[in-house]
Amino acid sequence: MRRALDRRPLRRCALGHALRSVILLAVVLFLGVVTARPSEILDVDIPNLSHEQHGVPGKAVHGEYEALDAFGNWYEVKYIADEKGFRTL
Numbered sequence: 001m002r003r004a005l006d007r008r009p010l011r012r013c014a015l016g017h018a019l020r021s022v023i024l025l026a027v028v029l030f031l032g033v034v035t036a037r038p039s040e041i042l043d044v045d046i047p048n049l050s051h052e053q054h055g056v057p058g059k060a061v062h063g064e065y066e067a068l069d070a071f072g073n074w075y076e077v078k079y080i081a082d083e084k085g086f087r088t089l
């Protein structure tokens with residue numbers, strides 16, 4: 001019982017280092033993702049309809065939506081909306 005207690009600080013220290021490394025890695029990965037991709041504005045995914053949008057609201061956004069019509073056809077629309085207006089791609 002006593003031995004187990006004596007070993008605890010060492011283990012906690014090693015765990016602390018591992019945890020710190022994992023947190024650091026997570027922060028680096030998060031920053032990488034945030035700087036690499038424009039911010040997400042919208043991400044809707046409901047039956048028969050999905051819509052994703054990224055960018056800066058009011059400035060420039062781009063996205064795509066997919067929808068299923070009454071005849072069972074899927075439609076996919078990719079678009080961009082910026083200072084030149086709204087247009088599909």
Ligand SMILES: *[C@@H]1O[C@H](CO)[C@@H](O)[C@H](O)[C@H]1NC(C)=O
Nearest residue numbers: 046047048068069070071072
């Ligand atoms: C999704 O589409 C299918 C096929 O058109 C339809 O039967 C179903 O009711 C739709 N679901 C919703 C939630 O609209």
